[in-house]
Amino acid sequence: xxxxxxxNLLAQMRRGAIEYCVxxxxxxxxxxxxxxxxxxxxxxxxxxxxxxxxxxxARLRSEGLVETTWQESRQGPxxxxxxxxxxxxxxxxxxxxxWERFRDSVDQILELGGAS
Amino acid sequence: xxxxxxxxQIADYMARLRTALQxxxxxxxxxxxxxxxxxxxxxxxxxxxxxxxxxxxxxxxIGDPEQIAAAALSDDPGLAPPSAARPGQGPGWxxxxxxxxxxxxxxxxxxxxxxxxxxxxxxxxxLSLSQIRRSNGRTGGxxxxxxxxxxxxxxxxxxxxxxxxxxxxVSNSATSxxxxxxxxxxxxxxxxxxxxxxxxxxAAAATAAMAVPHCTRGYHLAVRDGLVSHGRWPLxxxxxxxxxxxxxxxxxxNLLNGRADGTSARVFTGAQSIGGHWHFVGTLPVPAPNAxxxxxxxxxxxxxHYQSGTLYLVEITFRTTAVTSRTFSICGLLxxxxxxxxxxxxxxxx
Numbered sequence: 148x149x150x151x152x153x154x155n156l157l158a159q160m161r162r163g164a165i166e167y168c169v170x171x172x173x174x175x176x177x178x179x180x181x182x183x184x185x186x187x188x189x190x191x192x193x194x195x196x197x198x199x200x201x202x203x204x205a206r207l208r209s210e211g212l213v214e215t216t217w218q219e220s221r222q223g224p225x226x227x228x229x230x231x232x233x234x235x236x237x238x239x240x241x242x243x244x245x246w247e248r249f250r251d252s253v254d255q256i257l258e259l260g261g262a263s
Numbered sequence: 264x265x266x267x268x269x270x271x272q273i274a275d276y277m278a279r280l281r282t283a284l285q286x287x288x289x290x291x292x293x294x295x296x297x298x299x300x301x302x303x304x305x306x307x308x309x310x311x312x313x314x315x316x317x318x319x320x321x322x323x324x325i326g327d328p329e330q331i332a333a334a335a336l337s338d339d340p341g342l343a344p345p346s347a348a349r350p351g352q353g354p355g356w357x358x359x360x361x362x363x364x365x366x367x368x369x370x371x372x373x374x375x376x377x378x379x380x381x382x383x384x385x386x387x388x389x390l391s392l393s394q395i396r397r398s399n400g401r402t403g404g405x406x407x408x409x410x411x412x413x414x415x416x417x418x419x420x421x422x423x424x425x426x427x428x429x430x431x432x433v434s435n436s437a438t439s440x441x442x443x444x445x446x447x448x449x450x451x452x453x454x455x456x457x458x459x460x461x462x463x464x465x466a467a468a469a470t471a472a473m474a475v476p477h478c479t480r481g482y483h484l485a486v487r488d489g490l491v492s493h494g495r496w497p498l499x500x501x502x503x504x505x506x507x508x509x510x511x512x513x514x515x516x517n518l519l520n521g522r523a524d525g526t527s528a529r530v531f532t533g534a535q536s537i538g539g540h541w542h543f544v545g546t547l548p549v550p551a552p553n554a555x556x557x558x559x560x561x562x563x564x565x566x567x568h569y570q571s572g573t574l575y576l577v578e579i580t581f582r583t584t585a586v587t588s589r590t591f592s593i594c595g596l597l598x599x600x601x602x603x604x605x606x607x608x609x610x611x612x613x
Contacts, residue, residue: 180298181305196326201298202335
């Protein structure tokens with residue numbers, strides 16, 4: 148990775164975290180794909196191209212971390228809603244634990260080095 | 264919904280997405296496409312009278328189809344080869360290497376090597392199967408190993424089946440032939456075979472004797488010499504018998520009644536013992552061939568009894584075969600102890 152290559156840096160960091168962000172978005176309620184994508188896109192920098200979330204969602208579903216249901220929508224055809232599974236909850240809990248430790252470690256190092 | 268230009272934009276986008284995702288594992292691809300379609304539908308729901316620019320903006324936010332495909336592959340590299348989705352073949356799946364043990368198993372099973380190859384094929388077949396199982400998809404050739412196992416098993420079972428089913432039958436027949444009942448038959452058969460052999464020998468000897476000008480066939484008597492007197496008619500046939508074994512003269516006392524050309528006459532002129540072998544010598548006139556006697560026989564017969572009533576018959580036939588070419592044959596028929604044979608000697612007269 149070339150230093151200063153911001154796009155690549157973000158892509159690398161996003162790769163490990165984004166699927167847990169999706170799981171976190173589903174922790175409280177089930178959502179349909181468009182909703183998830185819009186929320187992720189609304190958070191600056193996490194999603195640049197909305198379509199790229201769908202391959203991730205499809206993989207999470209095949210791994211059993213999320214599941215889908217069809218629900219009637221007020222307008223138009225029924226929508227596919229995503230819901231987190233117990234396996235997804237477990238994976239998310241594990242990530243949260245690791246993430247906090249990782250984030251603290253990185254922050255600590257950055258402060259030690261005098262970065263602001 | 265009835266916005267045709269928008270529909271065309273979207274349809275074009277979806278077509279590009281399908282093309283970009285065509286190498287992705289189908290179930291995953293179908294889900295991504297369905298999700299994107301849902302996304303577009305949901306976005307359109309929120310818009311009132313979307314302009315082509317709105318649609319373009321929407322599609323731009325979703326992203327380039329190639330980007331989505333790239334994201335799908337980088338998110339899950341196992342999606343790349345169409346076959347990668349088979350169970351147990353996750354990310355980083357590579358074509359399995361055929362098990363060498365499986366190949367060896369199949370080859371040995373076919374070679375058979377008197378059952379040794381089959382045994383080795385079975386062992387190697389099992390080894391390669393467990394190797395393939397443990398390789399987690401890196402080693403292939405399960406079909407080869409199973410083929411080697413099956414052919415190897417057949418190669419072992421066939422000789423075993425032969426031993427179990429056929430051998431008892433063979434040994435049974437061997438045992439029964441040792442039985443006393445069959446023993447008599449065997450002895451009879453052996454005797455018959457010996458008789459046949461003797462007859463065959465006799466026949467062969469007779470044939471050989473016939474080819475010999477000087478007849479030596481006979482148990483006690485032999486036609487030693489045919490006759491030929493050349494030049495003038497009537498020919499004088501001269502004959503001589505000699506005993507093959509030294510005998511006392513009294514043994515041949517009853518050899519008598521020689522007959523020439525149908526005429527009963529005492530034709531032998533004398534018997535003399537030379538070193539114990541008795542020689543009987545006689546002469547016979549043979550008429551000149553003419554239209555009448557061509558093909559007729561001049562016959563000399565000796566009959567008599569020897570010791571305990573055994574019949575001896577000696578017959579000498581002179582045959583004129585043509586008026587100008589005078590060929591004679593002399594044939595002795597000796598009946599000794601049930602075995603008869605014929606001897607022929609041929610001479611030509613100019």
